[in-house]
Amino acid sequence: MKTVLMIGGAGFMGCNFSEYFLKKGYKVVSYDIKESRIKDSNLVNVIGNSKDTNKMKEIFSNHKIDFVIYTLTSFWIVDSNESYQELVLENLAPIIDLLNIMKENNVNKFIYISSGGSIYGQSNKPISEDAEKLPVSFYGWIKEAAESYIRYIARTNDNFKYIIFRPSNVYGKYQQLNRIIGVALKNAYIGEEMNIFGDINTQKDYIHIDDFSEIVLTLIEKEKWNDVYNIGSGEATSTKEILEYAQEITGNKMKINYKETKTGDINYSVLNVDKIKNILGKSKFLNTFDGMKDMFKYVKSEIDREDK
Template sequence: MQIFVTGGAGFIGSAYVRALLQDEYAGAAGASVTVLDLLSYSGNRDNLPVSDPRLRFVQGDISDSDLLRELLPGHDAVVHFAAESHVDRSISGAMPFVTTNVLGTQALLDAARETGVGRFVHVSTDEVYGSIDEGSWTETWPLAPNSPYAASKAGSDLMALAAHRTHGMDVVVTRCSNNYGEYQFPEKVIPLFVTNLMDGKQIPLYGDGGNIRDWLHVSDHCRGIQAVLEKGRAGEVYNIGGGTELTNRELTERLLEACGAGWDMVRPVADRKGHDRRYSLDITKISEELGYAPQVTVEEGLAATVAWYRDNRAWWEPLKSRAGL
C-alpha cells in the first residue's frame, strides 16, 4: 500500500506517519508513505524518521496543482491533515486559513480525482459544529462554526463531501476533538502551559476558565483515522473523540499539579473573541461501525505528555524562541 499524507510533518500528521512506519496498523503493514508538507512555522522535519526507506518526504504546497499531479499517481489513498489550525491566528488574520484549508483542499481533491487515487480521508475538527450547551454532536448536526479557522474547515468539509456526491470520489471525513500528546507545537494550550511552567513562567487562562473541551490523545485519533481509512463508508462523516470532558480550569489544575506548580502561576486574560463554550462529540457511529474506542486515559496521556516535554527541551525550546512564545 502507498499512502499520500499531507501535513505529515505537523503534530497529528507526523504521529500518524510514525505509527504507519512502525507497522502499528495491521491493515497497512509494510506501507510506504509520501509526506507532502510546506514546513510552515508548525511543520518540522524532526518530527519524522526521515531516514526510513519507506518514507519519501517532499516539501511543497497542497495548492501546487502541478506538483500534486506529479506526486499522486500510484498512491492508493490520501490522508489529508494539512491545514492552518490555530484559532487565535485565524482571528488575527483569516486569509491564510481560507487559502490553505479551502482552496488547498480543493486543489488536492481535483488532483486526486484526475490521477486516479482511491480513498481520500479528509481530517477535520469538531469546531465546525460550533458550541453545544448540552448533549453531544452526531455527524448529522448542522455546521455552525464561530471562528475563521472553524469556518474554513467547515468549507473544506463541504467541498470534500461534494466531491463524493458530484464526482463519485471515495471520500470520507473525520472530525476530532481536542488532541494532545508529544510533538505538539508549543502555541497550543497543553504544550504552552507545560513548557511555560517548566521555565517558571506564568500561564494564561482565558476568561473564567469554564470553557469545556473533550480531550483526545493523538495516538487514539490516529487509530480512528486508520479505522476510517480501512473500513469507513464513502461519503460519510465519522466523529473521533476521547471521551473525557474537562473545563479549561480543570485542565489547568491537572497541569499545575503535574508540574509541581500552584495557582499563583496562572495569569487570567481576557476571553478569546467568539470563544466556543463547550465541545462534545458523540462517537457512537465510529464505535459501532468500525470498532473504535479510545485506549489512552487522560490521566495516562497527560502524564506521558508532560514527561515527554520535560525530556525533550531541545525539541521545543527553539520553536518557542522562534515563535516568540
C-alpha cells in the same frame, strides 16, 4: 505495500499518523514545506507548498498513491486580521486543486481532517454528527466549506470515496507547545506563569493523538467510506482540571493570570462519539490525566532539546 500521501506530513498530526502507518506496514509520502521528523526507509519527503499544483502532480507521477490524508490548516481557530481572500486561498483552494489532480490520476480515496471543536458552534450538551453545523469562527466556516466540496465531488464521481473526521482537541507528542495542554505542562515544569483567556471552568473534549491515529487507520482498513465521524473522548475536561493535572504531573505549582476571552472561542465543546466507539468496539479512550502524563515525556524532551 500500500502508499499513503500525507498532506501536512511534517505537522503534529501528519508526523503521528505517518509514524503509526509506517509501523503498520505502509509506505508514506510526506508532503509539506519541510521534512518530517519521522525517519524511516519507507517514508519519502517531498518538499513543497500546498498551492504548488505542479509539485502535486509530480507526486502522483512518481508514486503509486493508494489514498490521501489531508491534515493541513494554516491558521488558528480564533480568527485573525489576515485577508480573508488569502485565508481562502491558503486553506480551501488547495483542497479543490488536489481533488482534481487525484481524479486525473485515478486516485479515489480521500481522508479529510475537519474540526469537531469549531464546525458545530455553541452547544450545552455532547454533539452528534448529524447536528446542524453552526460555526462561529472563520476557521469553522472553512472546514464546513471544505466538507461541502468533498461531498460535491462524491456526488459527481461514483468512484470517489471519502472519510471526514471531526476531531475535538487533539494533543500529544510532536505538537507545538502552544495549546492549552502543552503550555500548561511546559509552564508548570519550568516555573513560568500561565495566562488563561476566558472562564477557567470552560469544558472541552480532548483526545490523545495515539487514539486518533488508531481510529484513522482502523476506519480506512474497515472501509467505512463516505461518512463523517466525530473524534474525541466524549468526556468534558475543564481548563481548571488541566491546570491541576499539569501541576500534579510536574510536581510544581504555577501562578495563573486570568485574561479576557478571545473572539471565536467556545466555552463548551464535547462530542458524542458513540458512532466511532461502536465501530472500534471500545467503551472509552485514554483519559486526559493519563494522556497528559504520556505527553509530559515529550514536553521534557523538547525543553531539554531547546536548552542544548
